[in-house]
Amino acid sequence: MFLLNQHPDYRTPLEPVDAKTLGVPAAEEVERYLTYRDNHAPTPLHTLPALAAELGVDSVHIKDEGFRLGLGSFKALGGSYAVIRLVLEEARCQLGRAIDVAELHAPEVRAVTAGMTVACATDGNHGRSVAQGAQLVGASAAIFVHSGVSDERVAAIARFGAQMIRIEGTYDDSVAEAARVAAEKGWTIVSDTSWPGYERIPGLVMQGYTAMVREALRQLPEAPTHVFVQAGVGGVAAAVAGHLALALGDQRPTFVVVDPARAACVFETARAGRPVRIDHGEPTVMAMLECYEPSLVAWRVLSRVADAFMTVDEKDAVAVMNRLARPTGNDPAIVAGESGGAGLAGLMRAAADPEIRTALHLNGASRVFVINTEGATDPERYAELVGMRPEIVATTPRRADA
Incomplete structure (x- = not known):
């Protein structure tokens, strides 16, 4: 399914609060925070010339977030950044003075954070980031996971010392339960989704994601003409689209939001013209x-700066995992988890459809940017779908300039 943005707010300026959250100064502040992380390093940007030739575009560049902060996902940028910001704000309130990130490990700050508990619901990646952030600052973490989250992903979160709480139902059910329990116990919810009355902290999570866009703009030889980014609740898509719109202005690329066909809440919201639960x-x-x-915050941004919305099927996602693991020509091998290549799957589907190509002005001059949002966060599942262990794919020789 494919549709162009027909919302009345399309191409209107972002709300001031969103422009402040996602703008260049905010992104630069996120990058400053990252300099205080021991394992911080920019993630690689790869060129896929063989795939670009097959798709009939000038270039395809993919940002590989499988290397982000040791967590294997772009989510490492959001939850932990929000936790650090919230800890510093609480320390400022209790100590009565401004507290900079450089003081994060000062004894008086650690004494404050020792009494804090942060909580969230997760499909796997966001919870790992929140748990890591809590461990980093000396706070406690309670992570709610629904019945569909694999034991491997639960174990990957628990290794950061988080209390793991299993609930029945879906991700959205876990969000509701996390909010309920946190309210009872006085915990701080650090969610990557927002609802009426709860917007600032998800905004901080989205702000954390802008760091990878700043990196990509420095790494790319030219600004992209097209960007395809996957959506769950919409946070990463909104962060990328919003920052590109603010940083590049009239030169911003055509931005396409890609949803799984079986969980297309952003697509259906775009079709309805208002937030809907599917x-x-x-x-x-x-x-x-x-x-x-x-x-809600993500939709407020995407309604203004996304140009189109589309869905991809199960087979599309698995095909991209396999294509990246077994590249052609001089393309490098890349480990992409089940959700990691969904944006690229959207590009491949769009490139194969003459009507979508025309609607997006996708042609031989197009410079396309996509994000591999996760590596093999569940290695056993990856091996099942790809037929190779992720460590084998990761050690495939790469060209020095890839």
């Missing part, structure tokens, strides 16, 4: 994108 159906292989209600 029915839970058969699970999608794109587990990190299996969300049934969009983030």
Whole structure:
């Protein structure tokens, strides 16, 4: 399914609060925070010339977030950044003075954070980031996971010392339960989705994601003409689209939001012209994108700066995983998890459809940017779908300039 943005707010300026959250100064502040992370390094940007030739575009560049902060996902940028910001704000309130990130490990700050508990719901990646952030600052973490989250992903979160709480139902059910329990216990919810009355903290999470856009703009030889980014609740798509619109202005690329067909809450919201909750159906292989209600903040941004919305099927996601693992020509081998290549799957589907190509002005001069949002966050599942262990794919020789 494909549709162009027909919302009345399309191409209007972002709300001031969103422009402040996602603008260049905010992104630069996120990058400053990252300099205080021991394992911080920019993630690689790869060129896929063989795939670009097959798709009939000038270039395809893919940002590989499988290397982000040791967590294997772009989510490492959001939850932990929000936790750090919230800890510093609480320390400022209790200590009565401004507290900079450089003081994060000062004894008086650690004494404040030792009494804090942060909580969230997760499909896997966001919870890992929140748990890592809590461990980094010396706070406690309680992570709510629904019945569809694999034991491997639960174990990957628990290794950061988080209390793991299993609930029945879907991701959206876990969001509701996390909010309920946190309210009872006085915990701080650090969610990557927003709802009425709860917007600032999801905004901080989205702000964290802008760091990878700043990196990409420095790494790309030219600004992209087209960007395809996957959506769960919409946070990463909104962060990327919003920052590109603010940083590049009239030169911003055509931005396409890609949803799993089985969990297309952002697509259906775009079709309805307002946030909608969709029915839970058969699970999608794109587990990190299996969300049934969009983030209100994310939709507020995407309604203004997304140009089109589309869906991809299960087979599209698995095909991209395999294509990246077994590249042709001089393209490098890339480990992409089940949700990681959904944006690229959208590009491949769009490039194969003459009507969509025309609607997006996708042609031989197009410079396309996509994000591999996760590596093999569940290695066993990856091996099942690709037929190779992720460590084998990761050690495939790469060209020095790839």
